[in-house]
Amino acid sequence: MTALLILFLTAIAVLFAGLNNRSLLQPLSLIGTLLALAATGYDLFGPGFGWGAEYAAMFRFMPFANAFAGVAILATALIIALSGWGFRNLNSTLGDHYGLILFSLCGALVLFSFTNLTMLFLGIEILSIPLYVLAGSRRDDPSGNEAALKYFLMGSFATGILLFGMALVYGATASFDLATISRVIGNGDQMPGMLKVSILVLIMGLSFKVSAVPFHFWAPDVYQGSPNLITAFMATVVKTAGFAAFYRLFAIAFPGAESFWSIPVALVAALTMTVANITAIFQQDFKRMMAYSSISHAGYLLLAVLAIGTAGADKAMLFYTLTYSLATICAFGAFIVVAEQTGKSTFDAFNSLGKKQPLMAAVLALSMLSLAGIPPLAGFFGKYFLFTAAFAKYPWLIVLAVINSAISIYYYFKIVIAMYFSREEGPETAVELPAGIRWAVLVGLALIAWLTFAPESVYGLI
Amino acid sequence: MAQYLFLTLAALSILAALGMVFSRNPVHSVLFLIFTFFCIAGQYILLNAQFLAVVHIIVYAGAIMVLFLFVLMLLNLNKDTEPQKSTIWRITAGIASGMLLVTLVGALRGGIQVSIPENTNDQVGLVENLGKVLFTDFVVPFEIAGILFLAAMVGAVLVGKRDLKA
Amino acid sequence: MLETIRTIPIDYYVYLSTILFVIGVFGVLTRRNAIVVLMCVELMLNAVNLLLAAFSTYLSDAQGQIMVFFIMVVAAAEAAVGLGILVMIYRNTKSTDISLLDNLRN
Amino acid sequence: MSLIFILIPLIASAILLLLRPAGLSRHLALAATLANLAATVYCLSCDYSQGMTCNFSVPWVPSAGIHFSLGMDGITLIMLVLTNLLAPLILLTSWEHKFDNEPRYYGLVLMMLAALNGVFLAQDGLVFYIFYELALIPIYFICAIWGGQDRIKVTLKFFIYTFVGSLFMLVALLWVYLQTNVNGAHSFAWADLTAVQLSPTAAHWVLVGFFLAFAVKMPVFPFHTWQPDTYVTSPTTGTMLLSGIMLKMGAYGVIRWMVPLAPEAMHTVDPLFISLAVFGILYASIIAVKQSDLKRLVAYSSIAHVGLIAAGIMAWNKPGVQGGIIQMLNHGINVVGLFFIVDLLERRLGTRSLADMGGIAKSAPKFATLFMIIVLGSVAVPLTNGFPGEFLLLNGVWTYNFWLGVLSGLTIIFGAVYMLRAYGLVVFGEARPETERFEDVNTREFLVLGIIAGLVIVLGFFPQTILGLTEASVDRILSAVQL
């Protein structure tokens, strides 16, 4: 709650600062996010500000929400730290950018804590609307325009679907309150058809937000067309928020109906992993590949939703989103450098990066290995926790997930291969590395290392 | 009486909606949509939600649709020039939508259970009651919606304005 | 008790909304003009609004109508942003035909 | 104590990878491996009759029952001897070879050694799995950066293939883990995992999962096709690490993990597993008979030898397991020697094709002699190191099933056929212009090959020194896990 206020105020401050002094924007945003992070930490580890349950009918900042908020704020902070360069061509709209990112983050925070469907809806919209704009923020760039339009059209279409589901839930349970809904559903043995339909329709709407197959079509195009940092933001914060919302909704409102919704969710999970991974094999563009990667991770994360009711499902999801976000941001950090040097985003831009930029190459390589879930990196623990949580209920799905993570090696390693094993020289223009990127990436890397050696510190958090 | 009214409005709204979807001229679409909105407003009145009906007319017909119309005019799209999609595509889309409808209705059929209370409250849709609920129970979303508006505003400005030195 | 509640089963409203919703979906699928697509989305939202209002009345519960307000808020915000994006694209491409936008692909 | 084996190479590796001391990297790497060797020698004197010693355990993810626990017994000890004895030798084989980016190269080698030691020491299921996979990454990089033709494709296939295999192990491990119950929580500790009583069906699948992982790694027919290409493509050091040490992880895993975890179903599946292993012996041997590429020939011979190890171990009787353990060590020694010889030939002649060799005996008698000794070890001539292991393994398989024993016994014939053919084609015959000036081994090469040849003979005469070290541990595991 405190963090939400800090972020909102920071966003306002940034909007005003953008009118006068643009050099202040990045530090200001960074300070704001770090303050919010500190506030979340205070809630999480310390005595807390004590208004966790103040507005419990609408949102509730309990450890779950705080921990996920920590992940999202941390990811945003790192992205802002990376932004020194990525946004430099934005001129007069720079302030709006930081502001919108922070607004979007506010939406994410709502999604971590909602206890009412109204808040879920508003949270999703607050998260999404700034992103529609940000995706197209390079106004003269046709790809950005196209991305923005695709995102927007499909996003509002999905919003319609989601709302239809909410309306049906309301009709069946006479409430938007998650706890009440759960009470009405009871153990789920006398669910009216309307409620069932509503759950299905909600799965559709949320699947879009987390880019699960077959509602994932927007993701590759939008990821590719958006500015790099916005893509990173979408891949990390938006994904985390979407899953937290998905998880909360189903864990709080629909646990009784699990036997009904587990089938479609499992189906979506299976489709998501498989389609994303086998499509990713063909990609030649780093951002597109990362988009499919993020879709495939959505497939794994759905396992946490499926594991609702098992001890450790939420822990696993928290750990997974954190490691996934860190690795993705590190990868984008390195990619920004490459894109700056070569002006390309295809894999051959990475050729012999291992020699030219050993640090960035190492960061990227470790990120890729972590995303692929290669032991002992943090990504492995993420997968491990997820798989363990869902294993007892869905062994076949775990086997599928395992096969898919093997397939994923193929495309993650393409980058590694290009960086270290290719004997062709990639195109290059010498570029000075800004301190922000270096530090952001190093911090991300340090955190990945930390999670590798001490997974308990996050896994044991909630 | 209410039944007939409902059916009339329903038929009109469906027809108007179809008209919007099928008319080739975007401006006609807008007008059909506005007509649909009016039908829906009629339904609201039928449901004793007068305040909602008013707001609906003001916001949708009065603001949003005018905005659409404005943009259409601005971009000079008020002609029948919109290229049509191929017939196969339209049939495919029709089949898809039809199947969606069939599955939805099929799933809903017989499963619509709304626990209508014994003593219904006719005052629910009145402005006084709504205001009370909105500013007590729903004050948080109300505030949060502020963020949404601010964000949308900033966003609209961002995409709309031109760089001074581009 | 309201005459509507007595004479019209709630099912009617559910079916009507569903039909309107699907018409919206159909419009989204078939129209090429982004503005009209957006309008179809608005139709979908209105179908939902109608459903919520009906439930609200039948349940004698105000929450549904409150939700309709929020949806209207969002619809307005979305319309603003969406039309902004459309105008921006139109400036670049002189078209609002969504079929022409396929540069981003596998 | 156990931790030292992992820490020394890991720290050295970190120094090399992060600080990149250009000139000193080889020396640092050698020093680290020698330090490990010294530690191993020290451990020879421990008492292993009472079960695990040198235990080390810290909680890693306590809420998920994962502890970083290490420990060693006689079996582990032999594997450590294998790893840490071969490591300096392997480094010496490429001592004069200039690698691009030497610190990185040696850093990766050391990282792999740390992981290998970890695999053998791990007492926690997940720690085992993690080290098992961790070993794969450095070797993948080594092979893909410094490898030969087609390296990218071949190594990626190798990586994915072996990775997929071990994922099945992970799934099986998870299954067992979820059945554990230690005060209401799950645990990965070896003792807890083995205490689980699985249902026969579950045990069956668990075995299959583990078998797939180990069968790919060793490799056992028909999961072997990654291996010849990878061996051929890798730089020789990589091939040595792979064949000398890494594939032993699989065999070790069978002894330590696969069978103890799910002995319930061993009866139903081991006929299949052992038959596959035995068939693989013959299959690889027959292929080796006509190979024209020496490195590939040694690669196929390795499949055959390892097939025998696998069959013997899975027979799960004392001669089989003891023979398997001693043979892992000896096969490691021999195969490193053979690959070093291949490397010498390739570097001097620029070819690995047997058709282009011959007549080296005259120009390089020392080389020919040492080569002979190593070939003899590989062919398992008595009083060389290959014999005791092969004898015990064959006895083990034979005890399991008469006809499988007979079939696997054919390996002694085929082994002689292909190794002697290769030896004959390389060393005998008329000298060619290219082979006439073949330089004999220099001092360093002589040292390495001499040590290997010496080990071939000494271990051939005194196998009991090794067998005695493992006897108590093998008895312990065999009596604890009865099929």
Added chain:
Amino acid sequence: MGVSFIVQEIMNQLIPLIPFLPLIGFAINGLFGRRLSKTAVGVIGSGALLVSFLLSIMAFNQVAATGAIQVSLYQFFSVGNLSANFGFLVDHLSVWMMLIVTGVGFLIHVYSIGYMHDDEGFWKFFAYLNLFIFSMLLLIMGDNLLMLFFGWEGVGLCSYLLIGFWYTNKEYGKAARKAFIMNRIGDLGLLLGMFMIFQNFGSLTYSDIFAALPNIQLEAGVVTLICMLLFVGAMGKSAQLPLYTWLPDAMAGPTPVSALIHAATMVTAGIYLVARFNPLYNLSPDAMHFVAIIGLITCVFAAVIGLRQNDIKKVLAYSTVSQLGLMFVALGMGAYASAMFHVTTHAFFKALLFLAAGSVIHGMGGEQDIRKMGGLRKAMPVTFWVFLIGTMAISGFPLLSGFFSKDEIFAYTFAHGGAIWWGLASLGAILTAIYMCRLLYVTFFGEFRGTHEQEHHLHESPKIMTVPLIILAVLSVAGGFLNTPHFLHLGNDQWLAHWFNSVIPMNEIHLDASTEWMLMSITTTLALIIIAASYFIYGKPSNLPVADEAQTGFTKVIANKFYVDEIYDALVVRPVEKLSKLFHYYVDIQGIDGLVNGIASAVSSLGAQVRKLQNGNIEYYLLGMVAGAILLMLTFWA
């Protein structure tokens, strides 16, 4: 504490030296031989053997005085019950073999100093020879089957090294490999036999096995199987059908090697093995029968091939195969001691013949084809005389060594097998006499048929070669008196059989003296007739062997060794090679790897299809979403 006890203790310490002295000789010559003078190498090599021989004599005396000696050095390995010591058993049987091996071996070493004098691998040759003696001594002195197996494989290895001694010749290399591999086939049988013995007796040590034998009940089938498996080992080592083809090819090695390994010692290891396990064989009539049949077939078959060979060493090689067959006949008849007796005499005269042949080859400058020889008796008188003695001995000329040893076998054959067995065995002997005489006459009689250069070069061999020849000739003449038959009453009747009594219980022949006289007369008469007749046949230039191409009909078949090598090639070697290619290309690369790659490409082609969905067109995306929605709705009814 008596003196004899102290002597015994000393002997116990010295016994390990007997095998290890040659090993030390091998080590010195192998490591430093290149830098030593040839004299030094020869002295070290032969000296080591001489000392071993002397020690063997001491051991012989000791065994005679106190019985078997068992010395254990250390535990070789111990896995559960399966344990074996590195230990020696010197009993009546093994000490006798030791004497033969070290004695004949010493003579051959000395001979080699002359024979190999000009070879650049001189030091290597001696090193290998010493290594061979070491292995052979392990084989016969080991106190358990594992030790025997060490020696068993060790001699195979040395045989490989020595056959391929002239490594630049690829054919020689192939011959060497063939020898090793064929031996290994036999070794597998032996190995499995060992496993079975261990399984049934719980030990590999002879003393344990034989001690346990009376106390355990074994199924007849098991005993037969054990005996058969052991015999498979013997077949390989002792070149019996069908594993004999390596031995003629082994003649690629230097001649002393052929004499030492492929005639006198190594090939008799199979006989030793069966003799050693006589208590076991006695329990299995089937196995003995099998041994006898294989022996008999080999005996006649090889002799027939020997009739048409023109390479001086090949003839001797087939003769060896044939004689070994005869020994197995003896074993199969239960005449273990007789077989050992024939081993002894055969060692003398076959070593003699080979060395003499070596001397001829030496004199002829490397020529081995008897068609290019002739009339050598003038130029090489010593060689001629010793060769003559050897030929007579092997042909069974009365009172020479072969006469006694063969005769004893025939007697047993008649007694245990009956007239047909006896007749066939005698046929082998007759054929032996024919081809040996042919060899003798063609080589040493008539006119010289070689080139002028060869004629000019022709010379008698130096003393260092002829002296061992003479010693062996003396042994070939006198060796028969070690074990004269009882009915002749020559004073030391059945001495050798008595000597072996503690290991091989006496197996009396139950024939009356008159029958024995008759049998002996028949074979002797036949032998004499043949010796005489063949002089007239092969002495004539017109009856000289014709060139290879001119051969026709059955002779051609014989000259081509019944095409056995070709048959093996077609039946075993080429199928395996074809299988190798099949496995490699079709199964491995295209089959299994193809499947693996196929899975990968299936995944990617699936991906290629799936990715077409992502065609950049938003309507398709929306339609996809609707389709997905329908799909999810369908789960409503799931």
